[in-house]
Amino acid sequence: MSDPTREHPHELLSAYLDDELGVEERAGVDRHLADCEACREDLASLRRLAGAVAEEEVPPVPADLAERIGARIDAAKVRPFRRRIVVPVTIAATLAAVGLVVVYQWTEPRPIREARQPAPAETLKQVERDELAKSAAGPAETLSPRAGEPAGPPTVPPTARQDRPAFAPAPAPELQADKKADVAGAVEGKEKAALKSLGYVSGVAGGAADRAASEERARAKDENAMAPPAANRIAAQAPAAAATAKPALDDVASPCGDRWVDTGVVGTWVVGDMQPALRDLDAVAARFAGRGSSEPVLRGEPYEIVAPRARYAELLAHLRAKGVTGIDAPATLPPGDACVRQRISIQVVLGTPPR
Amino acid sequence: MFSALRGILSPMRDPEAKPPHGAAADEALVARAKQGDRRAFDALVERHLPQVWRVVWRVVRHHEDTEDVVQEVFVSVHRALADFRGEAQFSTWLHRIAVTRALNHLDRAGEKLRRASDGLDVARDDGTTAIRPEVERAALARSPAANPLHTLEAKDLLRRLAECLRTLPTPWRTVLALRDAESMAYEEIATALKIEIGTVRSRLARARASLKDCIEGKAA
Numbered sequence: 329m330s331d332p333t334r335e336h337p338h339e340l341l342s343a344y345l346d347d348e349l350g351v352e353e354r355a356g357v358d359r360h361l362a363d364c365e366a367c368r369e370d371l372a373s374l375r376r377l378a379g380a381v382a383e384e385e386v387p388p389v390p391a392d393l394a395e396r397i398g399a400r401i402d403a404a405k406v407r408p409f410r411r412r413i414v415v416p417v418t419i420a421a422t423l424a425a426v427g428l429v430v431v432y433q434w435t436e437p438r439p440i441r442e443a444r445q446p447a448p449a450e451t452l453k454q455v456e457r458d459e460l461a462k463s464a465a466g467p468a469e470t471l472s473p474r475a476g477e478p479a480g481p482p483t484v485p486p487t488a489r490q491d492r493p494a495f496a497p498a499p500a501p502e503l504q505a506d507k508k509a510d511v512a513g514a515v516e517g518k519e520k521a522a523l524k525s526l527g528y529v530s531g532v533a534g535g536a537a538d539r540a541a542s543e544e545r546a547r548a549k550d551e552n553a554m555a556p557p558a559a560n561r562i563a564a565q566a567p568a569a570a571a572t573a574k575p576a577l578d579d580v581a582s583p584c585g586d587r588w589v590d591t592g593v594v595g596t597w598v599v600g601d602m603q604p605a606l607r608d609l610d611a612v613a614a615r616f617a618g619r620g621s622s623e624p625v626l627r628g629e630p631y632e633i634v635a636p637r638a639r640y641a642e643l644l645a646h647l648r649a650k651g652v653t654g655i656d657a658p659a660t661l662p663p664g665d666a667c668v669r670q671r672i673s674i675q676v677v678l679g680t681p682p683r
Numbered sequence: 684m685f686s687a688l689r690g691i692l693s694p695m696r697d698p699e700a701k702p703p704h705g706a707a708a709d710e711a712l713v714a715r716a717k718q719g720d721r722r723a724f725d726a727l728v729e730r731h732l733p734q735v736w737r738v739v740w741r742v743v744r745h746h747e748d749t750e751d752v753v754q755e756v757f758v759s760v761h762r763a764l765a766d767f768r769g770e771a772q773f774s775t776w777l778h779r780i781a782v783t784r785a786l787n788h789l790d791r792a793g794e795k796l797r798r799a800s801d802g803l804d805v806a807r808d809d810g811t812t813a814i815r816p817e818v819e820r821a822a823l824a825r826s827p828a829a830n831p832l833h834t835l836e837a838k839d840l841l842r843r844l845a846e847c848l849r850t851l852p853t854p855w856r857t858v859l860a861l862r863d864a865e866s867m868a869y870e871e872i873a874t875a876l877k878i879e880i881g882t883v884r885s886r887l888a889r890a891r892a893s894l895k896d897c898i899e900g901k902a903a
Contacts, residue, residue, distance in 0.1 A: 381860075384841060386737050
């Protein structure tokens with residue numbers, strides 16, 4: 329932590345107001361406040377703001393809301409029955425489907441494989457037998473039907489037949505691999521569908537099944553809330569692992585331990601298309617800072633890039649050149665603690681980018 | 684307040700016993716509701732509806748959406764009540780569910796899109812391409828004389844506050860609501876939001892700075 333007596337302790341003032349500072353930090357802020365009129369004013373502003381937030385008027389609870397809640401609970405009473413029946417049936421159906429696919433894999437591919445890729449020796453023998461039978465029954469070369477005769481299957485001259493491989497058998501391992509891939513794909517698809525219906529696979533909501541899955545997931549989250557905090561966090565992270573592949577930036581350990589100072593600034597980037605913009609920011613984060621994530625934007629938060637001070641000015645210039653506006657920050661950081669990092673929060677907004 | 688509470692509880696209590704209140708009353712009602720006593724659960728709804736409504740509204744800030752979310756909260760509480768082991772107070776558990784549900788609601792795709800568009804709408808109203816108040820604040824920051832937070836009338840301040848809270852990123856608005864409106868300690872907020880205490884502190888600081896700048900910018 330930087331010494332609050334030397335720098336304006338903007339972030340600390342907020343925690344100071346809430347009486348959430350340790351003894352030393354609080355004493356440091358007290359010393360700073362004694363000599364800094366601007367910070368005293370800042371604190372007074374924050375205090376008035378907090379009071380205003382607390383006083384903000386909230387619309388009254390609708391008079392019939394309690395009744396409507398009761399009605400919904402009554403309506404939801406059928407759900408336990410549904411869950412008792414539907415979930416086991418879904419699991420049983422899934423297992424049955426997987427079983428069928430496995431049986432299919434062991435039984436069905438055999439005739440297919442035999443039909444498509446007969447053993448070379450046997451194949452040649454069979455072909456030779458067929459052709460011998462044909463040549464014994466008629467002329468060797470019947471490239472076109474004679475006049476008055478019905479057109480039969482064209483035959484090939486024996487010499488040509490000898491020159492070419494009778495049946496170019498597809499390599500057996502390839503065929504098996506393809507088949508396995510098909511089967512595995514089918515199994516995976518069915519398993520995913522089944523798991524999704526049970527609420528274990530995330531997906532875009534749509535349709536009754538997805539809504540039910542969504543409700544199940546939300547219910548699981550609520551139930552997680554009953555666990556003690558530490559276990560709760562782990563339990564909550566496990567099913568949401570896909571959605572939060574990267575840790576929250578605030579949770580990433582700093583090389584300076586707890587001493588890093590976050591001097592966050594906010595900018596705005598108006599983009600015509602969200603996804604390319606997020607990919608672009610991911611690339612910028614990787615290039616300049618190594619940390620940043622599109623995930624918060626998908627939750628409605630700003631995109632955050634945490635930059636080490638060595639690359640701060642370069643990153644800032646890059647973002648401004650890209651069209652990010654409203655970054656209220658100096659072009660360069662003042663010399664000081666090496667643990668100062670710059671967090672740039674970029675509110676990505678859909679719209680018509682300014683020319 | 685107390686008489687109203689007694690009115691709610693009177694049909695269910697032993698006429699000879701003193702009515703319990705606070706956590707003790709919750710505990711008794713929860714125990715009965717877990718046995719399937721629907722009136723006990725209704726009493727829990729009555730007791731906690733105003734607070735749940737307030738928290739959800741402050742996070743969601745949309746009347747109809749708040750109604751939906753609050754209903755979902757109590758339906759899910761009713762469903763999960765059998766598994767509630769009482770390790771935390773019922774009100775804490777309920778609070779956590781309410782916040783989770785409100786945030787889940789904001790996570791939904793349509794909601795995200797609407798809020799992204801909301802930011803743009805602000806720009807159209809202002810007639811500028813500088814959508815966010817941060818742009819205005821940059822200009823204002825150069826004017827040392829301006830400090831509208833000290834000079835604004837309470838009514839104007841609250842009006843601007845409401846506008847600015849609407850444009851604040853959800854995580855920042857949520858910590859503000861839990862801290863300033865619900866008076867929750869940082870540790871409680873961290874538990875409710877499943878984030879670290881340091882994250883609560885930094886989010887609150889940034890939320891307040893952004894809100895203050897927004898109000899001052901609009902007042903300039």
